[in-house]
Amino acid sequence: MSGLDIVETPSPNFNARDAEISMIVLHYTGMRSAEEALARLCDPLAEVSAHYLIDEDGTIHRLVAEDKRAWHAGKSHWRDIPNVNSASIGIELVNPGHEHGYREFPPAQMGSLIPLVAEIKERYGITRGNVVGHSDVAPARKEDPGELFNWHALARLRLALPRPTRNLVDPGWSDAGFMLALQRFGYDIDDAPAAVTAFQRRFRPEMIDGEIDRECCCLLLALLLPQPQGDD
Structure with a gap:
């Protein structure tokens, strides 16, 4: 090496x-x-x-x-x-x-x-x-x-996905819609609150409450796009 x-x-x-x-x-x-x-x-x-x-x-x-x-x-x-x-x-x-x-x-x-x-x-x-x-x-x-x-x-060195910060759009998902999108992104959603908490810990660490909110939806939608845009 x-x-x-x-x-x-x-x-x-x-x-x-x-x-x-x-x-x-x-x-x-x-x-x-x-x-x-x-x-x-x-x-x-x-x-x-x-x-x-x-x-x-x-x-x-x-x-x-x-x-x-x-x-x-x-x-x-x-x-x-x-x-x-x-x-x-x-x-x-x-x-x-x-x-x-x-x-x-x-x-x-x-x-x-x-x-x-x-x-x-x-x-x-x-x-x-x-x-x-x-x-x-x-x-x-x-x-x-x-x-x-x-x-x-x-x-910032393209070694991991960034936290999206630009061009964020609220997709208007229901909680069920968010969970389906979270599963599509990659998470195991068998324990829904735990999956939401893990997503927040990774992409919104300043507020980890296990609750689905509009910011979580905006972040997840951006991450599902081909090129999520962050401050890196």
């Missing part, structure tokens, strides 16, 4: 893929330290892992080779992909998460994440819409990387 210093920290927790790589899934560790997170991700009894872990100081650890299936997404779904683990690269970001003192992701950490995502995205031809958070693919179970994650930093 060009230009990136990688610390090899092998995890035994992987198996063979049964799908082509078409996604990147971002997580936070939700643990008190990088050491604690690495210990768990490398513990065969835990049966969890990721391809990469990035510490808050920017250190990148490779736990599982990209051609193997890491166990990071659990029961999950995105667009037409029911087995996200087999189709994705999982990246864990060291952060205590909502249970242990959730905080912003520091510049050094983002500075390592951005080129890593860029290289993976280019290597596999991954679309911006398939660079997602754990909460996007498992809205009923997860909330990481959470509302403090700087998606804009990725979006």
